[in-house]
Amino acid sequence: MEKLLVAQNVSKTFGNYKALNDVSIEVPKGSIFGLLGPNGAGKTTFIRIINQITMPDTGKVFLDGEPLQPHHIQYIGYLPEERGLYKSMKVGEQALYLAQLKGLSHQEAKTRLKYWFDRLDIGDWWNKKIQELSKGMAQKIQFVVTVLHQPKLLIFDEPFSGFDPINANLIKDEILTLRNEGATVIFSTHRMESVEEMCDHIALIHKSNKILDGKLIDIKRAYKSNTFEVGLHTQNPEAVTAELHEKFEVSPATFKSINNELQYKIKIPEHASPNDLASYLTTQGQLTHFVEVIPSANDIFIETVQKN
Amino acid sequence: MNHLSLIIKREYLNKVRNKSFIIMTFLSPLIMVGIFTLVAYLSQLNNDKVKFISVLDESGLFTDQFTDTPSLQFKLLSNTSLEEAKSASEENSDYGLLYIPKTATIDDLSKAITFYSEDSPSLIVMDDIEDAIEERTNTLKLREAGIDAQTIKDLRIRIDANLETFQGEETSKLGSGLKLAFGGAAGYLLFMFIIIYGNMIMRSVIEEKTSRIIEVIISSVKPIKLLLGKIFGTTLAGITQFLAWVILIGVLSAVVTSILGIDPSAVPSPQQEMIESGGMESVAQDVIMEIANLPLANLIVMFILFFIGGYLLYASLYAAIGAAVDSETDTQQFMLPILMPLILAVYVGFFTVIENPHGTVSQVFSYIPFTSPVVMLMRIPFGVPMWQQILSVVILFATFIGTVWFAAKIYRVGILMYGKKPSYKELIKWLKY
Structure with a gap:
């Protein structure tokens, strides 16, 4: 798959503090790439390097095959975590100013802004000052300004903070639409459910090092532990429980059910077949529930970070 | 438009449209001119008021020495005691009372003269009065020494040095001030x-x-x-x-x-x-x-x-x-x-x-x-x-x-x-x- 952004062995030191240590990341074209990591891991530094706000000490970054250059700024749309707008400036004027800084002409910027303002139904805010708007409203303007110049690469740092669920959904759909229209998205967040929902690739940075990256599905495959959640309806629960504990690695599980049954997580050896487990269980009683436990992004995050 | 001019334009407009900037732009000159006008007006008021000063001259040496000006008027008292003069000028709400006692010699006058007033008198007024007294005493002293005051005046030459640099540029003290x-x-x-x-x-x-x-x-x-x-x-x-x-x-x-x-x-x-x-x-x-x-x-x-x-x-x-x-x-x-x-x-x-x-x-x-x-x-x-x-x-x-x-x-x-x-x-x- 073609890569839009390639970072090779990027390191950055602030004084005595190493913010990034030899990090290499490849972002495929047209993907939504989750950049994950605990607070202070170095995500923001990495994003700032892509935006040429800070320069790496060593290492190279390529955008669309070319080494990063000042003019690439216009191909990138960046919504930083620390974001805001000039409070005393009018919405329209401010959006025009920011768009022109990204290289759009005054006329072009105006046309596109009209389109986006209509699309998000915020047309009548044009002459309002930012300080008259709520935080969520200001965030919408910020989003529009970020995507207005139709960048190839969109970088969102915690894009949903400050939005109510309805607007968060709206923005999520807009991001997906932009991806479908060909944009590549780098997405940094602590909200694992949105990672689960949106990202197809992830990279995990911890203590300045990249400790994990790849397709989310592949990572999940690698992290699954051959564990199955089962529900078993039986006449003789004590005996069955004892036998299960003897034969397998068993841990208690809880899931919603209408039956009054035994609920367990059962781990089988790596190359054993789930079919064997299932047929064994049917001999013990009525099998009401049989699901493979797939690790969530959240689980993977916690497990990997704690392991390192 | 390039970035720099965009930023300059925004910064400029943002400042100029700022309410407090606009207010200060118009208010500051108003306040300044207002204050100067007030000061000018007040000092005019001050000068317009005539100050009356009573003079009790027991020495008899200064009879014609004090000349009235638009803001200062002198009243010569005679045949009264100091106490009477004091209470009289206080009653008339005079600006003050100048008391010149009779002394043995002119030199003794230097410490003997007293100015009585309600409040501390203005320094400018006191300067004027002291100058007038000094002028008179100087004349008297000169006469005592047998020199005519007019002769001294005629002998005095006022020097106004011309300043010139080596390059021939003329300068002056006024120029230095400027x-x-x-x-x-x-x-x-x-x-x-x-x-x-x-x-x-x-x-x-x-x-x-x-x-x-x-x-x-x-x-x-x-x-x-x-x-x-x-x-x-x-x-x-x-x-x-x-x-x-x-x-x-x-x-x-x-x-x-x-x-x-x-x-x-x-x-x-x-x-x-x-x-x-x-x-x-x-x-x-x-x-x-x-x-x-x-x-x-x-x-x-x-x-x-x-x-x-x-x-x-x-x-x-x-x-x-x-x-x-x-x-x-x-x-x-x-x-x-x-x-x-x-x-x-x-x-x-x-x-x-x-x-x-x-x-x-x-x-x-x-x-x-x-x-x-x-x-x-x-x-x-x-x-x-x-x-x-x-x-x-x-x-x-x-x-x-x-x-x-x-x-x-x-x-x-x-x-x-x-x-x-x-x-x-x-x-x-x-x-x-």
Whole structure:
């Protein structure tokens, strides 16, 4: 798959503090790439390097095959975590100013802004000052300004903070639409459910090092532990429980059910077949529930970070 | 439109449209002219009131010595005791009572005369009275020594030395005063401009930090462009305000003068009295001649260069401070190092340069870039060789480039730092990032 952004062995030191240590990341074209990591891991530094706000000490970054250059700024749309707008400036004027800084002409910027303002139904805010708007409203303007110049690469740092669920959904759909229209998205967040929902690739940075990256599905495959959640309806629960504990690695599980049954997580050896487990269980009683436990992004995050 | 002009335009419009900026632009001249009008009006009121002074002259030597003026009227008392005179003049609510006792010799008078009054009398009035008494006693003493006062007067010659440089340029003391006025005004103007608009730049950098827009902006433009744009934009707004002030003050003064008949510049001052005594018209001519004698072209060009250079130098430092802190209250620790050289420059300018425009101290400070704009501007009217001026300008602009580099470094790192107040040590560390 073609890569839009390639970072090779990027390191950055602030004084005595190493913010990034030899990090290499490849972002495929047209993907939504989750950049994950605990607070202070170095995500923001990495994003700032892509935006040429800070320069790496060593290492190279390529955008669309070319080494990063000042003019690439216009191909990138960046919504930083620390974001805001000039409070005393009018919405329209401010959006025009920011768009022109990204290289759009005054006329072009105006046309596109009209389109986006209509699309998000915020047309009548044009002459309002930012300080008259709520935080969520200001965030919408910020989003529009970020995507207005139709960048190839969109970088969102915690894009949903400050939005109510309805607007968060709206923005999520807009991001997906932009991806479908060909944009590549780098997405940094602590909200694992949105990672689960949106990202197809992830990279995990911890203590300045990249400790994990790849397709989310592949990572999940690698992290699954051959564990199955089962529900078993039986006449003789004590005996069955004892036998299960003897034969397998068993841990208690809880899931919603209408039956009054035994609920367990059962781990089988790596190359054993789930079919064997299932047929064994049917001999013990009525099998009401049989699901493979797939690790969530959240689980993977916690497990990997704690392991390192 | 390129980035820099976009930023300058935004900064300029943002400042100029700001409500408090507009209010200050119109209010300041109003207040200034208002205050001067009030002072002029009050001092006129004060002068209009006639002060009555009773004189009890027991010596009999000063009978004709006190002449009435529009504001001072003397009443000679006789045949009363001091006590009676005191109560009488208190009843009449006189300004005061001058008591001259009879003494054995004229010399004894020096400590014997008393002025009684309700409150402490005005120094100007007392000076006038003392002068009148001294004039009389001097005459009497001269007569005692057998010298006619008129002879002394005739013998006295007033010396007015002509000043001329070795190059044959004629100068004068009046010219020196004018040069001081020119240099002082230029230096003081620059000082005020730096403090007012330097602070404005600092605040606008802090605003960008507190509104958290900074990261959005610098993902589009280089910090140095933003820094320069802010400095130029604010400077243009400052010049606009300054021009508005000059025009408004001019217009308002003219209006006040013509409508109320009060001249705000008529506040009495010692200099004016001096000029008046010399004959108004001839002095006015001299002033015009002296102005024409000043190296005007040189002055104007150098004023512009030093003004721009000095202002930009300090402005970039103010911007760096703004970038280093989170809020205006944190700026204090960094303000001192900026204000010190500025205040030093004004002190050197107003004390050392006035005393000796070409002394070692004056020369040294007119090369140090942080003081040269003020000090050199004050020296130039007294004649500074062109190579020295050029050298000083070059040093100034070279340093400006240095401080912009320094400020840009601080700025680049500082604008993204939130939360803690940096120390000087940290600032130095930032330079290496």
